[in-house]
Amino acid sequence: MKDKPPDHKLAVRQAQSVPLLAQFHQWLLGNAHGLLAKQPLAQAFGYALRHWQALVRYTESGILEPDNNRLERAIRPIAVGRANFMFVGSPRGGRAAATMYSLLGTCRLNGIEPYAWLKDTLERLPAHPISRVHELLPLPR
Secondary structure, three states, X not given: OOOOOHHHHHXXXXXXXXXXXXXXXXXXXXXXXXXXXXXXXXHHHHHHHHOHHHHHHHHHOOOOOOOOHHHHHXXXXXXXXXXXXXXXXXXXXXXXXXXXXXXXXXXXXXXXXXXXXXXXXXXXXXXXXXXXXHHHOOXXX
């Protein structure tokens, strides 16, 4: 389904997902009342009902994704690295690490191979005029 055009995705979502989600919503409403408020199941029901509009928003568009897996994958290196950030040594080291994460992430977003960009930039940097340093940024050409 990922390779289908947005109008096709929307039609399928409207035909298949909307009725299923409507049934699920009715089931949640019908079964939420008998649960004790502090029970984990009651909290899960409450969460789903409080965030219902966000849950079904993808059915209103063929462009939106029903999950956030792409974002989760994109920020995983940051989450994993967070445990290592205490070892950067100083606030200045932390800023340097954040700058590198930003530059390498920009490479990936623009389809530039990060290692090749970094190698090329470090080789060119000593002879490059400071007034034109913006030319070294990892932007699509």
